[in-house]
Amino acid sequence: xxxxxxxxxxxxxxxxxxxxxxxxxxxxxxxxxxxxxxxxxxxxxxxxxxxxxxxxxxxxxxxxxxxxxxxxxxxxxxxxxxxxxxxxxxxxxxxxxxxxxxxxxxxxxxxxxxxxxxxxxxxxxxxxxxxxxxxxxxxxxxxxxxxxxxxxxxxxxxxxxxxxxxxxxxxxxxxxxxxxxxxxxxxxxxxxxxxxxxxxxxxxxxxxxxxxxxxx
Amino acid sequence: xxxxxxxxxxxxxxxxxxxxxxxxxxxxxxxxxxxxxxxxxxxxxxxxxxxxxxxxxxxxxxxxxxxxxxxxxxxxxxxxxxxxxxxxxxxxxxxxxxxxxxxxxxxxxxxxxxxxxxxxxxxxxxxxxxxxxxxxxxxxxxxxxxxxxxxxxxxxxxxxxxxxxxxxxxxxxxxxxxxxxxxxxxxxxxxxxxxxxxxxxxxxxxxxxxxxxxxxxxxxxxxxxxxxxxxxxxxxxxxxxxxxxxxxxxxxxxxxxxxxxxxxxxxxxxxxxxxxxxxxxxxxxxxxxxxxxxxxxxxxxxxxxxxxxxxxxxxxxxxxxxxxxxxxxxxxxxxxxxxxxxxxxxxxxxxxxxxxxxxxxxxxxxxxxxxxxxxxxxxxxxxxxxxxxxxxxxxxxxxxxxxxxxxxxxxxxxxxxxxxxxxxxxxxxxxxxxxxxxxxxxxxxxxxxxxxxxxxxxxxxxxxxxxxxxxxxxxxxxxxx
Numbered sequence: 081x082x083x084x085x086x087x088x089x090x091x092x093x094x095x096x097x098x099x100x101x102x103x104x105x106x107x108x109x110x111x112x113x114x115x116x117x118x119x120x121x122x123x124x125x126x127x128x129x130x131x132x133x134x135x136x137x138x139x140x141x142x143x144x145x146x147x148x149x150x151x152x153x154x155x156x157x158x159x160x161x162x163x164x165x166x167x168x169x170x171x172x173x174x175x176x177x178x179x180x181x182x183x184x185x186x187x188x189x190x191x192x193x194x195x196x197x198x199x200x201x202x203x204x205x206x207x208x209x210x211x212x213x214x215x216x217x218x219x220x221x222x223x224x225x226x227x228x229x230x231x232x233x234x235x236x237x238x239x240x241x242x243x244x245x246x247x248x249x250x251x252x253x254x255x256x257x258x259x260x261x262x263x264x265x266x267x268x269x270x271x272x273x274x275x276x277x278x279x280x281x282x283x284x285x286x287x288x289x290x291x292x293x294x295x296x
Numbered sequence: 297x298x299x300x301x302x303x304x305x306x307x308x309x310x311x312x313x314x315x316x317x318x319x320x321x322x323x324x325x326x327x328x329x330x331x332x333x334x335x336x337x338x339x340x341x342x343x344x345x346x347x348x349x350x351x352x353x354x355x356x357x358x359x360x361x362x363x364x365x366x367x368x369x370x371x372x373x374x375x376x377x378x379x380x381x382x383x384x385x386x387x388x389x390x391x392x393x394x395x396x397x398x399x400x401x402x403x404x405x406x407x408x409x410x411x412x413x414x415x416x417x418x419x420x421x422x423x424x425x426x427x428x429x430x431x432x433x434x435x436x437x438x439x440x441x442x443x444x445x446x447x448x449x450x451x452x453x454x455x456x457x458x459x460x461x462x463x464x465x466x467x468x469x470x471x472x473x474x475x476x477x478x479x480x481x482x483x484x485x486x487x488x489x490x491x492x493x494x495x496x497x498x499x500x501x502x503x504x505x506x507x508x509x510x511x512x513x514x515x516x517x518x519x520x521x522x523x524x525x526x527x528x529x530x531x532x533x534x535x536x537x538x539x540x541x542x543x544x545x546x547x548x549x550x551x552x553x554x555x556x557x558x559x560x561x562x563x564x565x566x567x568x569x570x571x572x573x574x575x576x577x578x579x580x581x582x583x584x585x586x587x588x589x590x591x592x593x594x595x596x597x598x599x600x601x602x603x604x605x606x607x608x609x610x611x612x613x614x615x616x617x618x619x620x621x622x623x624x625x626x627x628x629x630x631x632x633x634x635x636x637x638x639x640x641x642x643x644x645x646x647x648x649x650x651x652x653x654x655x656x657x658x659x660x661x662x663x664x665x666x667x668x669x670x671x672x673x674x675x676x677x678x679x680x681x682x683x684x685x686x687x688x689x690x691x692x693x694x695x696x697x698x699x700x701x702x703x704x705x706x707x708x709x710x711x712x713x714x715x716x717x718x719x720x721x722x723x724x725x726x727x728x729x730x731x732x733x734x735x736x737x738x739x740x741x742x743x744x745x746x747x748x749x750x751x752x753x754x755x756x757x758x759x760x761x762x763x764x765x766x767x768x769x770x771x772x773x774x775x776x777x
Contacts, residue, residue: 083376083388086597090368090543093605100366102548103359108352109558127568183586186533190499206569219532219586223525241569242554248575249515249550255382256515256550258580259587262573267525270565271441271457273328273464274335275483280440280491282525282572 107242111205114239117294120204124237127207128288131265132278137292144231144289145171148196151229151287152177157193161224165198165216167231171289172196182221195225195283201247202232205240206264209288213259214252222263228283230263234292302653303392303599305423306451308637309649309658316631316664325461329632332460336623339566340674347562357559358677360552361614364513364544365604371513371546372595378516382578385592395596396427399505399538402592403433406536408502412494414520414527415439416507417455417617418540418596420639421652424505435505436497438526440490447474453633453641456564456619461632494526504534504588508541509616510556511593514549517577518593521560523570531574537588539576543600544613556616559676563618599652609684612647614677621671621681627664636661643671647684655692662688724767731763 114120125135138144148171152160160175161182162168172179182189189195197218201210209230211218222228238244248260267282278284308315319325344350364371376386389395403411411428413419413435425435425446437446441459445452448470452458459467464483471477477489506527511518518539520527531537547553553575561567580587603612622628622642633641638649638658646665650658662685671681693704713719766774 082390082394083386085390086388086543086595086601087369087372089597089601090372090604093601094366094368097366097607099370100359100363103356103363103552107551107554108349108356109347109555131567131571183584187499190495208569213585213587214581217586219528223528223532240554241557242551245551245554256517256575256577258382258576258578258585260573260575260577261528262569262575263571264569265571268523268571269440269487270523271439271444271459272462272467272483272486274332274457275464277484277487280487280524280526281438281494281529 110242111240114204117234117237120237120239121234121290121292121295123204124202124207125290127205128265128286129207131207132268132286133207133265134285134287136287136289137295138289139291139293139296141167141170141291144291145173147289148172148229149175152194155193155227157227159188159192159194161189161192161195161221163195163197163216163218163221165231167198167233168196171231181217182224183217183219186220186224189220189224192225194227194229195221195223196229196231197222198231199236200251201244202237203239203241203244203262204237208241208244209261209263210244210248211261211263212248212251212257213261214257218261219259222261223282226279226283227285227287228263228266229287229289232288232290234290234294237290301393302657304421304638304640304649304653304657305392305426307649307653307657309653309661311637312635312660312664315637316635319631319635324463325632326630328461328463329629332454332457333623333629336456336566336619340563340620340623341566343562343566343568346568347558353555353558354676354678356555357616358614360547360555361677362611364546364548365610365613368543368546368604371548372543374513375511375516375546378514379578379593380516382516383591384516384576384578385590387592387594389594389596389598391598392422392427392596395422395540395594395598396424398594399424399540400428400431400433402536402538403428403503404431406502408433410497410501411435411503411505412438412497412501412530412534413442413505414507414522414530415442415458416505416540417639418507418542419505420452422596422598424540436494436501438494438498438530439522439524440487440526443490443494444470447471451634452639454619454622455617455640455642455644461634498529498533501530501534502536504530504532504537506530506537506539508539508545508593509560510553511541511546512548512550512553513546515577517550517575518545519553519573519575521557521570521573523565523567523572525572528572528574531576532587535588536590536592537576537579538592538594540594540596542596542598544604560616560618563616563620563674563676603651606651608687609647609651611679612644612651612684614679615644615648616677617644618676620674620676624670624674626666626668626670631664636664643681643685644679647681647688650688655688656696659692659696662692721769724769728763728767
């Protein structure tokens with residue numbers, strides 16, 4: 081009922097207006113010169129570090145596993161949520177900690193020490209992680225724990241926002257997945273006198289391990 | 297102009313004069329405003345230095361918005377079809393009463409005891425919280441700034457940083473009184489405390505309410521952009537998610553997001569991108585998946601079709617609520633958001649509020665500007681705010697002549713005189729001695745102007761300049777050989 085009334089009010093409001101041409105398809109502001117994986121990796125790292133993300137480059141998957149083990153031991157993380165992505169399973173295979181599927185136990189997730197996910201893509205232009213709900217149960221594991229570690233393969237880093245959006249557009253059987261999440265740095269607020277504080281609702285720390293054989 | 301409830305909740309825009317005078321006496325408020333507006337201005341400029349195509353981006357963003365508005369029925373119909381196909385339930389409401397009633401009914405159907413909300417100007421506009429409170433439901437604001445002002449029983453004073461008017465000390469005192477916190481906590485401890493308390497609400501909530509930054513006709517998707525993660529929690533943990541948007545929030549294509557993701561964060565906070573963007577396309581597909589069972593989108597008119605119908609002011613609907621015009625406005629920077637008596641303050645509020653609520657509900661707002669044009673220069677979608685302000689000033693004197701009788705009379709006399717050389721010569725000759733006497737000293741000037749009521753209001757904040765001994769025309773005539 082209201083739908084019909086509102087739609088007809090819109091039609092009435094526009095009765096003397098002719099349709100405008102579609103906006104040009106040429107999109108301005110795209111990043112230049114991010115042609116190689118090495119350049120994209122460098123830009124991704126620089127941009128993410130500028131917004132308080134911690135970035136490590138490693139040679140291969142085994143090196144990622146070793147670095148993760150070292151971080152977990154050093155920081156004393158005991159209860160760890162994982163997303164179930166194959167890369168995460170490999171990287172956590174010899175961790176001496178309690179691992180659980182974050183998507184299966186939200187109360188435990190809310191009180192655990194760390195959440196580990198992979199990503200589907202990353203964006204060099206903005207230092208952004210891109211995750212799809214149909215590809216990986218990342219929704220809560222990347223959000224509720226105080227620390228989020230993401231595993232990225234260098235080949236997943238695309239140049240710009242437009243590239244990532246184009247990949248997301250048809251990712252789930254030709255359609256966008258139910259949820260696309262872009263993550264650029266830890267959770268932050270400046271709501272009290274503009275003082276920047278991280279970890280207000282989501283993770284206080286974002287640590288990204290990039291498997292970057294081309295850069296090392 | 298409606299006699300019924302205005303489209304904007306708790307509107308006191310006609311009190312702009314006294315409210316702004318009070319704000320000007322509030323030294324801590326003005327310190328906070330100066331700090332905030334200067335910081336955001338600086339951050340925005342720094343972010344723009346790294347974006348050489350900024351003008352092209354603005355032009356592109358505006359072209360997309362113009363295209364959308366000119367074919368709004370087409371794009372809305374497509375959005376409804378696509379969203380419905382993906383399992384999102386789409387609803388419409390004509391005004392705020394209908395919208396609030398619908399959400400209240402939904403909350404009752406869900407038997408929701410806890411409702412969480414992320415930041416949404418639309419819910420502020422319709423006064424959703426008070427409407428739900430009247431039905432015994434107490435929605436919890438989860439954006440830190442919004443939560444602070446909810447605890448304080450206040451209203452937002454900035455579109456992006458709602459609690460910008462509050463000092464750290466006053467927030468610490470508020471948390472001490474309302475939450476039993478230790479006295480004088482710093483910003484980090486205050487934020488941690490908010491995290492702990494709000495986590496409990498998130499985990500208990502049955503219903504999550506969010507706004508919408510952009511909706512996409514092509515795919516039936518919508519995007520929410522934030523820094524804190526509270527919108528992600530609001531839209532992920534409760535069983536039901538309701539997103540509320542105005543009819544103007546649409547973009548035709550998924551690929552249009554690229555331009556707006558470059559425009560909005562740079563304009564709002566000077567970030568290249570905010571910490572989080574979530575793009576929603578329907579509820580979860582399988583029972584074991586994460587996320588809500590039901591996703592609803594509530595699309596509101598609430599006065600927007602009237603704005604759309606007016607070709608002179610239609611571009612107001614291109615606004616993406618970045619707040620950049622607030623930060624550069626010399627009036628906003630002095631009087632703050634509350635003076636405007638509307639949830640939409642600053643230059644955009646000055647043009648939007650009268651259009652949504654009726655010119656008679658916000659008569660002073662079109663005048664709350666020096667017409668310097670800074671708002672137009674920073675607007676990411678190039679809304680010509682000064683042009684609309686002038687149009688609205690004209691409308692106020694035309695439609696509501698009794699609101700400004702002396703202005704009407706005074707400018708009428710002025711126009712008559714200034715358009716006839718003879719009348720001008722005679723008039724200036726006659727008035728000259730009086731003006732010279734009055735302009736000679738501040739005291740005399742005030743005394744003189746107080747004799748005539750409309751001039752008293754005018755001279756309250758201005759002094760009369762002393763005219764030269766001879767007029768320009770006299771000097772010109774004498775200088776000719």
